[in-house]
Amino acid sequence: VEASIPEPLREAWRKHSAAEFTSKDEFEREFVRHIETTLARSLYNCDELAAYSGTALAFRDRLIIEWNRTQQRQTFTDQKRVYYLSLEFLMGRALDNAMLNVGMKDVARDGLADLGFRIEDAISQEHDAALGNGGLGRLAACFLDSMATLNYPAWGYGLRYRYGIFKQEIVNGYQMEIPDYWLDNNPWEFPRHDITVDIQFYGHVRKYQDEDGKVCHSWEAGETVQAVAYDVPIPGYRTKTTNNLRLWSSKASSGEFDFQKFNAGDYESAVADQQTAETISAVLYPNDNLERGKELRLKQQYFWCAASLYDIVRRFKKTNRAWSEFPDQVAIQLNDTHPTLAIVELQRILIDVEGLEWDEAWRIVIGTFGYTNHTVLPEALEKWSVPLMQNLLPRHLQIIYDINLFFLQSVEKRFPNDRDMLSRVSIIEESHPKMVRMAHIAIIGSHKVNGVAELHSDLIKTTIFKDFVEIYGPDRFTNVTNGITPRRWLHQANPALSALIAEKLGGYEFLTDLTLLDKLEAFVDDKKFRQEWAHIKANNKLRLARLIKDVTGYSVNPNSLFDVQVKRIHEYKRQQLNIFGVIHRYLSLKAMTPEERKKVVPRVSIFGGKAAPGYWMAKSIIYLINSVAAVVNKDDEIGDLLKVIFIEDYNVSKAEIICPASDISEHISTAGTEASGTSNMKFVLNGGLIIGTCDGANIEITREIGEQNIFLFGNLAEDVEDLRHRHFYGGFQLDPQLKRVFETIKEGTFGDPSSFNSLISSIEEHGDYYLVSDDFNSYIATHEMVDKEFQNQEEWLAKSITSVARMGFFSMDRVTNEYADSIWNVEPLDIADEA
Ligand code: GPW
Structure with a gap:
């Protein structure tokens, strides 16, 4: 608010406010401007990589203008927002998607052709953003696309790994792993060096009494690391909404990059501290459906949860609302148990920092969180050893013990003398060493738990979480069957099929209402349509055969x-x-x-x-x-x-x-x-x-x-x-x-x-x-x-x-609306009558 320009001066701003290119000519002007100034190149040394960068920068400008407007609008209307916490966002490439979403791919194709480039060559220069392992990370990416397309005020929060999932090479038949360093020349991220959070680790808990004699706890840090925000704009398909994905990067906090050491000439150890801090966001763990209990992974999880919650709470506090309204303003979705510490962290902020009573704080926590389970495989269910957690997050472990105590007391009341039940549902597994069961915290601290397909949601209710269904009743558990975004997985991946469908259906509305595909069934017996359908598949097989030839050297018969x-x-x-x-x-x-x-x-x-x-x-x-x-x-x-x-x-x-x-x-x-x-x-x-x-x-x-x-x-x-x-x-x-x-x-x-x-x-x-x-x-x-x-x-x-005609149900838009209605209780932002 302090940085806001006074009203009398705003006219000059409005006059010069950035404008979006709307024609081929304007695209070409923006492209050349970026090549010549942002990239400091010229028509004499513009290769395909530069052509990609020039195009990406031109589109990035458009996205950022829309991003700014979206954020202003969301702040102004001040509705409930959704925060999707995921350790993985498997985004893939951004340029093609951005061009299709803003509806300017044809303009860019023609403009690039005028300037001597094929659009496909430019597009294929982009490095995949591979911050994920597989389905769980790709689901998060589909969520972002859908939430923006449906105009939900929604943010993603994740980690900005320096190395994404490794690149695989096959050498003599064996898999080799090559590091995936992907950050150089990434035009899609905006560093926000002014948005930082100091995150604590280790240390101890000091107990004290305040003026009123109330017992309080203060966590005195052993070490702090700084989280720096990097923002990635997420455009919706043909909508004014451009949402934000905020990725945190770790570095030594300013006090920590030790001036004393530096002054004394101890550069090596000063730099070593810097590097230790940076390891937190250095690399994505490459395990899919497996948890291995490594300390650095727990550090990643807390670092990311604490930074995200600080950011969310800071935004809420600007509205000057009562804490009790927090769940009316904020919905946080946990993508598996990886962000479960966010539950404990919010409880800690509310009782230790904001001074709320335990019960009121806990009501707020439960009202805020939803938890999505993605597996029943025992080796994938997260457990952290108590000694590890005691050392790294001493105050959080205390809070976990308190959550467990109150929970077990309530279970004991409802199911007296059922010792087996108590030990089965306890957050703490009584093994050697003792283990903290993260899924139990996630269930106890959320108002909704969902599985990702019907069979799976039934299985969690009847097997791994059976006791919790008895304790809470069936209403806490629900199913939301997964989906995929038809924008990337039909329109972008298969433009010819998308165009054929559009021709039959009279437009591209099916991309935002996939149930319209059912109209295709009327053409099943249409000879010409069938031929065109077959022709498109044949061409797509040729395209794959070329890829196979490129990467393996084998020629395959496309028939x-x-x-x-x-x-x-x-x-x-x-x-x-x-x-x-x-x-x-x-x-x-x-x-x-x-x-x-x-x-x-x-x-x-x-x-x-x-x-x-x-x-x-x-x-x-x-x-x-x-x-x-x-x-x-x-x-x-x-x-x-x-x-x-x-x-x-x-x-x-x-x-x-x-x-x-x-x-x-x-x-x-x-x-x-x-x-x-x-x-x-x-x-x-x-x-x-x-x-x-x-x-x-x-x-x-x-x-x-x-x-x-x-x-x-x-x-x-x-x-x-x-x-x-x-x-x-x-x-x-x-x-x-x-x-x-x-x-x-x-x-x-x-x-x-x-x-x-x-x-x-x-x-x-x-x-x-x-x-x-x-x-x-x-x-x-x-x-x-x-x-x-x-x-x-x-x-x-x-x-x-x-089959295609009947796939409407699996649109990510249906999924997003179901979460919005049954878990988040959020409405899309109505932008119809916006000036
Ligand atoms: F173990 N999934 C995944 F549940 O890709 F955390 N990685 C994972 O680590 C886990 C789940 C986890 C996948 C499921 O295997 C897949 O069946 C599902 O479609 C996908 O998550 C999205 O829900």
Whole structure:
């Protein structure tokens, strides 16, 4: 407020206020201006990278003008805001998305052509913003897109990692990890060196009495680190809203970068302190669905939660409202348990700093938070050791103990003498060392807990959180099935299909109301439409074939059936089932006569995905895929009938090329293990069929598109426990066809078999936890159906079109509105009658 210009002087400001380019000519002027001044280059040294930067800077100016207006509007109307806390935002590239959202891609294409560039070449220069591992991080990115598009006043909060998810290279069939340093020349972030927060760690708690004799606590820091805000503008699609993603970067706090040491000439140790502080935001942990309890990870979590809450509270305090109104102004969504410390931190701020009573503070906390669970896998549920937390966050541990005490007292009252119940629901696990169960804090401190697909939400209520349903009743638990943004995953990734749909539907409204796709069903039998549909798929397959040639050197026949599985490599996602199936196919082909082979549908099995660097089994799976590829792809007897491809460094921008190009994709997790999956939605929305288990969102996709349009197989979630039990106590029977596959591997067909020992023995000898053998037979049989049905191209096309027409439910906009209504209680900002 102090920095505001007095009214009489504002006229001059308004006269010169920045304007947005609106024509090709103006775009070209902005582009050249940025090349010549911002980048200090000229037409004599403008390469494609500079052309990307010039275009990005021109669009960035537009976004920032809209961003400023949005923030002013949101401050002025002062409604409730949503804060989405996520340790991961897997954004991918920003330029194409920005151009499409503001509706100026054609203008930029023509302008760039005038100046000597192809827009695709400029776009492909951009480095992916890869601040995430997989589905959880990409979901956060889809949320941001949707919240802006629907005009919700919403901010994302995350960490500005210097290194995103590692870049994967395949060397001699093995995964190698290369650091992903991505920050140089990133035009999309705005450093806010004036927005900083000092964050404490370690130290001790001092107890004292205030003037009124009330017992108070003060946390006296052992160490402080400074958080600096970096803002990333998030444009909505064809809307005035440009929201903010605020990422925190760590550095030594000003007092800490020691002037004394510096003065005394002790530069080395002064710089070492600086570097220690910077390690907090240095690197994204590369684990998907796994928690390893490392101290630096806990530091990251607290650093980010504390900085974000300080920022949120500071914004609230400017409104001069009573604390009791906090939950009417602020909704905070926790993307998994990673930000659970925010619950404890808000309670600490309210009682230790603001002086509220415990009960009033706790009501505010519960009213503010919502918690989304994304997994039931035990190894992914976060637990922190008590001694670790005691050392790093002593006051928070006290508060956690108090939360637990009051909670257990209330449980004891409702369920007297149920000691087992108390120990099951306690925040503290009585192990050695004791552990803090973060999910329990998240449930106790939130007013809503949601799963991400129906089956998964049912499972959390009946298994891992069953006791909490008894304690709180069913209302605290709900389901919001995941979705995807159709802007990036249809319009941007598959412009030709988007244009064809727009032509049939009379415009692009479906991009903001995806249920309109249902009008496509009327054209299923339209010959010409079918041809155009098929033509687009064929072109997308050509585009993928070019990418495959570029990254692997292999040429694939684009008329083959493209069978794709791209996602993080994990035993529960069962890429091993897929590659064993490929080996089975290879053996069948080898056993055929030339006559029989003529009837076979040629296939390309395409894999992609990263293994966590410490996940041995996942790395073995990658090595097996590449070893099979090396043998099969050079087998002249087989030729085009089977090719195996591993696309290295799968990421968001590669997904944009891969998803539109599949005939069939694989979503084949052990039933009950994949909470939702979201790439299943991306593939179907782009006209690919899927083969999958009855797991996660596959079940709802089936319900929407019809079971005749999906290839389902395998055991059901309800049978898994029983099957696992039988593996150990009823004797284990290896599927005979899988046995033949194992024998082939053991004979050395794909190189030294000892490399695959642990993969095979986990199934043959150690209980086959993921039921690969139990599902193998039906998996093979279902793939035979796929082959057969693919030969009837007309039927296949009808399935493809019908499926797309019925995918409206999986728009992220539906998801965002459900969160807004049932969890956040926020309204979109009405900007219709804005001057
Ligand atoms: F373990 N998911 C993910 F639950 O990508 F935290 N990484 C993770 O660490 C976790 C979950 C976590 C995924 C789920 O595996 C996937 O099924 C789901 O579609 C996605 O989160 C978004 O909800």
